[in-house]
Amino acid sequence: MAGLAGAASSGGDTFPKILLHNAKVFGDRTAVREKDFGIWQSWTWTQVRDNIRDLSLGLKELGLQQGQKVAIVGANRPRLYWSMVAAQAIGAVPVPVYADSVAEEMAYVLGHAEVAFAVVEDQEQVDKLLSMDSEVPTLKDIIYDETRGLRDYDHTHLHDFAAVQALGRKVLEKDPGTEKAWEDGFAPAKGSDIAVMLYTSGTTGRPKGVMLSFDNLIISARNANAFDHLDEHEEVLAYLPMAWIGDHVFSLAQAFTAGYCVNCPESLDTIDVDRLEIAPTYFFAPxxxxxxxxxxxxxxxxxxxxxxxxxxxxxxxxxxxxxxxxxxxxxxxxxxxxxxxxxxxxxxxxxxxxxxxxxxxxxxxxxxxxxxxxxxxxxxxxxxxxxxxxxxxxxxxxxxxxxxxxxxxxxxxxxxxxxxxxxxxxxxxxxxxGVFVGYYKNxxxxxxxxxxxxxxxxxxxxxxxxxxxxxxxxxAKDVGKLNDGSLFAPKYIENKLKFFPNIKEAVAFGDGRDRVGVFINIDLTAVGSWAERNNVNYASYQELAAHPQVYAMIQEHVDQVNRDLASEPMMAGAQIRRFLVLHKELDADDGELTRTQKVRRNFIAERYAPLIEALYDGSTSKHVRTEVTFEDGRVGAIEATVEIRDMPAHEASGLQEAAE
Amino acid sequence: MNAIMTSEEMPQVAAPTAEREDLLRVDNVSLSFGGVKAITDISFDIKKGEIRAIIGPNGAGKTSMLNVINGFYHPQVGTITWQGQVRRKMKPYEAASQGIARTFQNVALFRGMTTLDNIMSGRSLKMRKNFFWQMMWYGPAREEEIEHRKKVEEIIDFLEIQAIRKTPVGRLPYGLQKRVELGRALAMEPDLLLLDEPMAGMNLEEKADMSRFILDVNQEFGTTIALIEHDMGVVMDLSDRVVVLDYGKKIADGPPEEVQASQAVIDAYLGVSH
Structure with missing residues (x-):
């Protein structure tokens, strides 16, 4: 299957080996940038190698061993990317974790992966990890990037990132032969070794740990680079969750294999400005x-x-x-x-x-x-x-x-x-x-x-x-049929709705029912600005969502979607016959979306069962009470009366065909 | 940035408060406006490195007390000792140059200026080059400005307001304006930071963020903080010691748990006829 590029063709078959190769070949080319204190700070490939080497040696001093797992928790920061390769150089396996997942979710993943070390961004993550003592008994040492607020913590098993690197440098100074020994350490590593473990966010059930080998990642990355003619001149912005395969491949695997520059934004809120300043040549976004x-x-x-x-x-x-x-x-x-x-x-x-x-x-x-x-x-x-x-x-x-x-x-x-x-x-x-090796312990x-x-x-x-x-x-499991046999593909309908700037999220129901009913989430930015221009007063999201004028506007959108659906033979039978505008934004913290912002249909169906019932029993309004979880884990409730509207169906303009 | 630590998780810093040196002492201070007595015979101290809360029902004289400390009001009776020296009558800007910074109950920023410029204005007392040099923006003046900008960027990073660096503050939501105001006060690198209801009008999440910033300022920069706050949960979690005022008089003073249990305080808050 070597078709385009074998893993060992140039630079090596593991990331630590490619790192040495890049430091030699690209030397002074910029490998990484991060905006900090308002300025883009940069590191060349040589500096990246030195940073990774120091860290790797430091981790070894702290007792990190081959085969152990290292959790990586935080936003996209050069130091966190380096930690992954530093761990790989010792033969340990990095496990990047969604930084914004709540403690319980994270505890499950870290416990399942049996991590021994964790490299994290800041105090928030340190606190989170310290609170999981009992669920993650294997976790011994935590290394943090941002020192702020952590000064007075007990530092027996807590280390500043720079201090770990200093530890590595000290070893290096004492015995210059260490560098050679470090390089020899990962020379025998093979492409078939496990490179990383990524937990799938899981639209259903518990997350699963996907084990990917160096071959998986490196061959796929090289193929992709060749396919789109990417080389060391590209600039990418690393802003998607590090625990997501997309970011891992774009910001690490492809960056290492092509040698291009990865830019880390200042913070998640500044991405728009940062993208403008960097103007990436290769850009990925959901x-x-x-x-x-x-x-x-x-x-x-x-x-x-x-x-x-x-x-x-x-x-x-x-x-x-x-x-x-x-x-x-x-x-x-x-x-x-x-x-x-x-x-x-x-x-x-x-x-x-x-x-x-x-x-x-x-x-x-x-x-x-x-x-x-x-x-x-x-x-x-x-x-x-x-x-x-x-x-x-x-x-x-x-x-x-x-x-x-x-x-x-x-x-x-x-x-x-x-x-x-x-x-x-x-x-x-x-x-x-690129096919994965297997699910960890499953x-x-x-x-x-x-x-x-x-x-x-x-x-x-x-x-x-x-x-x-x-x-x-x-x-496959979502595609269903209405009772009259028409094909019902919920996502297809939802996507049509979501094109309207005023609609942020939509959830369609209809499988095994007589007609299609839809929940709609308004987009606060778009609808808020519309309200401002049209002198519509509102005090909260909830009030805006229930406003009659907002309903009228959404109704027009739904009607337009029905018209579109009517023109497509396969979909004409599944026009939206009833809709309601939800009184709260669907949120990953409440489990309604996955961490990658996908709708969790079954969960929503369960949570809003009374509303779904109301969609199909013909009532025009329904009072609901919904529990919400705040970011700090506290629970509150929102109550509202939600209006439900009927929609006429349009005449199918294409020929009606059976779905099959 | 979300979870506030409970007080028992919070590691205790350095020496217990009682043994630390006084930063500021207020002795038998009374302040009246005509016939109205705002403050009557109040004495208390603020130790170096502590977070000192001043609480009390509305109209108890809390803000007047802050105004006395930063030199805006001059008490008719009593002495104020700042860093071991009895203070003479002074103007607020003199207090500022001696290392006392404050934020206001109602946000008092330059609304048309950006976050960056607002915080930069907090550095103006530290700028040494004269107006002429600054206008030329050349040589030493330029170096000086770069130096100050660096400090300001550190504060922006610290308060996590990078995204609004170039936004005029008038356009910002209230919670963020409060944060910018804190930033401007921090830009002075004060010895004593006076916060007048830093969390008034904030939602739960904003309060949690602000609490964390206040704790971090105290820990990272060693800044002594005196704050007025109505949210008792916040006061009890944050402060080392609390002084309680009611009708211009001090009715309690001590660690949060002690104050909370004091009958006088409970009466003041629940309302007992005087």
Missing amino acids: PRVFESMLTSIMVRMEDAGKTKRRMFDYFMGVARRSGEKILNGESVSLKDRLLYRLGEFFVYGPLKNRMGLTRMKVGYTAGEAIGPEIFRFYRALGLNLKQLYGQTEASVYITLQPDGEIYGDTVGKPAPSVELKIAENGEVLYRSP DEATRSTKTEEGWVHTGDAGFIAENGHLKIIDR
């Missing part, structure tokens, strides 16, 4: 990031002057007509070509600059289906945004859209060295060099996911279209 960027543009345009607005509307029309064709290299009339140039100067260029995407060579979105309208918007601006379809178990890549072959409703062709097949029940299966789950021949069940329903592209409809 659909919600593109959605919220588009929402904020639309909101600002609403506030702009008349001339600007007209200019924006006119040139966006031009872009929608010809932008994507130009990007795909298709023929476009001279007039449109010229107008597009003009638009680039007046509208698209400044817009792209504002979003920090001016230099973007290639951008990907994945994780969830992106609304076709959102996707088209960015492509129309001339941004080479593409979709990919991936999974933790595949080291990300399953399918990718090749340049020039972009279809909004497909996720592309199989990535290099990936084989695809569709099972009887419509489930997508794949086999690739052979049963491994067996049910990965066949003996190495095929992995994705859990997604889809089919391969005539052009060879994979089309995903929904989670």
Whole structure:
């Protein structure tokens, strides 16, 4: 399966070996930047190697041994990335964990992984870990990056990151031979060794620890670099959770194999400004990031002057007509070509600059289906945004859209060295060099996911279209039928709703029922700004959500979606017949979304059972009481009376066909 | 930044409060405006490095007390001893240059200026170059400004307000404005920080954040803090010692647990006819 690139082709088959190679080859090239104290601080590959080496030696002094697990908890910081490679150099396995998960979730993961060490960002994480003493008995030492607030803690098993590095340097000074010994230490490591353990956020059940080998990551990363022609000149922004496979591959595996520069933002709240300053050439974002960027543009345009607005509307029309064709290299009339140039100067260029995407060579979105309208918007601006379809178990890549072959409703062709097949029940299966080794301490789950021949069940329903592209409809288990037999793909409907800037989240119900009913979450930014412009008074999210004018606006959106659905033969039967606007924002802290912000359908169905009942019993309003969990773990309750509205169905304009 | 530590988790710092040196002493101070007695014969001390809370029902004279400490009001009777020296009548800016900084009950920032500029203004007492040099922004003046900017960036980092660095403070929500105000006070690198209801009008989460910042300021910079606060939970968790005022008189003084149990305090809060 060596097709494009073997793991050992250049630089080595493990990250510590690639690190030495990069320090030699790229030496003074910038490897990492982090914005700190308002300035972008940078480190070259040589400095990165020295930092990792010092830390690694320090960890060894503290007693870290081969095979032990090291938890990594925090936001994207160079030191945390370094910790992963420093651990790997000793033969230990890093386990990045979602930093914002509540103590209970984290305790489960750390306990399951039996971590011995933890490298964390700051006091918040230290406190969290210290509170899990009993659940994670294996955890001995904690190393922290940010010293603040930790001065007076008991430091017997708590160490400052810099102090651990100093410890490593001391060993090095005492015996200069240590460096050679350190390098020799990881020389015998093989590509088939476990590189990292990533816990899947789990839309259902407990998180599972996905074990990935160096081969998995490095071969996949090299293939991806070759596929999109990425080299050491790229700039990426590392801002997605470190525990997520996407960030691990983009900010570590691909960065190491290609040698490009990873930029860590100042804080999670400054990402927009940081992206603008860095202007990444290779950019990855889940659909919600593109959605919220588009929402904020639309909101600002609403506030702009008349001339600007007209200019924006006119040139966006031009872009929608010809932008994507130009990007795909298709023929476009001279007039449109010229107008597009003009638009680039007046509208698209400044817009792209504002979003920090001016230099973007290639951008990907994945994780969830992106609304076709959102996707088209960015492509129309001339941004080479593409979709990919991936999974933790595949080291990300399953399918990718090749340049020039972009279809909004497909996720592309199989990535290099990936084989695809569709099972009887419509489930997508794949086999690739990136296929995970197994779930940690869960052979049963491994067996049910990965066949003996190495095929992995994705859990997604889809089919391969005539052009060879994979089309995903929904989670295999979510696709259902209405009682009249029409196909019901909830995510498909939800995505259509979510394209409206005013709608942040939607949850559709209908499987095994007579008609489709929908919960809607308004987007506070967009609707709040609309309320301000229209003199709508409100005191809280809850009040705004229940406002009759907001309802009227959402009703129009729902009607538009129904019209769209009516025009598609497969979907016309599943138009939205009733909807309600939820009185609270769906939140991961309440378990309604996963940590990657995906809707947990079953959980919501259970939690809001009275509302679902009301959707189907014909009542026009319903009083509900919902418990909410604050960030510090305290519990409160929100009460509200939610209105439910009926919607007319549109005549199907296409031919009605059976779903199969 | 979310969990507030309970007091028993909080490691005790250095020597017990009683043994520490006085930073400020107030002896038999009385303050009246015409016939109205705002403060009557109050004495208490603030030790170096402690968090000292001043509490009391509305109109008890808490803010007047802070105003006396930072030199805005001048008491008719009594003495104030600052760092071992009896203080003469002074202007607020003199108190500021001696190392007393404060925040206000109602936010008092320059609303049209950015967060960065507001905090930078807190450094103005520390700027040594004259107006001419600063206007030229050349040579030593420039070096000086860079030095100050560095300090300000440290404070921005400390208070986690990087995202609003360049936002005019008038556009910020109240909780953040309060944080910026704290930042400006910190920019003076004060010996004594006076906080007048730092958490008034905040929600639970903002309060938790602010509490953590106050504890961190106290620990990291060793700044002595005197605060007025109405949220008893916050006062009890944060402060080393509490002084309680009622109708301008001191009715209790001591560690939080002791004050909480005092009958006089309970009466003052629940209302007993005087």
